Amino acid sequence: MTTPRDLMIVSMDMASSRPVEPGNLSLALAAAEVIDLLGAEAIGLDGDHIVPSHVPAMDDPLLDEAASSLAREAPYVSVGDWLWRRGRGLSAAYLAALEGEGQVTRQRRRPWGLRAGRMVVVDSPARRRASDRWASDEPVLAALAAALGIREERTGDFQGVDDDAVSTVLAAVNDALTELEAERQRRGIENAAFDNIWRGE
Template sequence: MTTPRDLLITTLDVAPDRPVEQGDLSLALAGAELCDLLTAEALTLDGDRIVPGLPPALDDRLLDAASSSLDREAPYESVEDWLWRRGRGLYATYLADLEARGELTRRRNRWLPVTAGRTALSDSPARHHAAERRSSGDPVLTVLAAAVGVGQEPAEDLADLVDDAVVTVLAAVNNALMELEAVRQRRSIEQAAFDNVWRGP
């Protein structure tokens, strides 16, 4: 299993009745992909720039797609730019992948079409793997899950748990999530002001 799948399974397993914002999770999934690609030595970081290495045999379709989409020309892409570009719609991509693997089912609702039913995790090896990784306190999974509102960050200093490149990626995910929340708040204020204009005095 990969960190993005473990992250998605964790959010669906731990907070099924309090769904995570899709935009937030898409950014975190893109960050999880970078962390896995760093581990696989498919890339290195030069400051905050992603420097691709030789494409490794990753044995995972979605990570292969992530690796092949890296910008391979200097000055290369920043981690934050990657998160926004790769993250667009990534939640839906991973959700569809889980469903295709039979790890996610839709609960039928007799009043609504099947496609409108709620999703539920199957009792699969992938679910058990994600749960074991979560319970072991895996720092990357723990930090990414906490960033989208599921669980708490590790008590230890992150720099003592993972290398500098991973710290850079995780920090960029947090920054992108804060930026996305600021955009949401601004739009909410603008919408409220627009509504007030139409409502009148």
């Protein structure tokens, strides 16, 4: 399993009382991909720009897709730009992958319900691995979870992360999530003002 898959499982297991916004999760999954690619030495960072090296077989189709889609020549993409570009719809892609592997399933809907049941994680080695990583407070997974609000609020202080490149990625995803929230608030204000105009307020 990979960090993005572990994060996807944790987000479904631990955030049931406060579901994670798909857009937020997609950005965090893209960051998790970068971190795993750094760990596999498939990429390096030049400042905050992603510089591909070799393309090893990642044993994961989505990570392979991420690695192969990176620019191989300058100008290289910044981590922040990559998160927005790669993150589009990424949570749905990971959910579909996990569902296809039987790692998640849809709860049966009640007979009187009109909506399909929500997706839940099944008991499996993948779930146990993610749970063990979560229980051990592994720094990268903990930082990504904090960025999503699954744990304590994000602070920008990535305790236990001693790799500068990983810290750069975590800072970038925090910035992206802050930007996304600001955009949501701006749209909410604009929509409220528009509604007031229609109501004559």
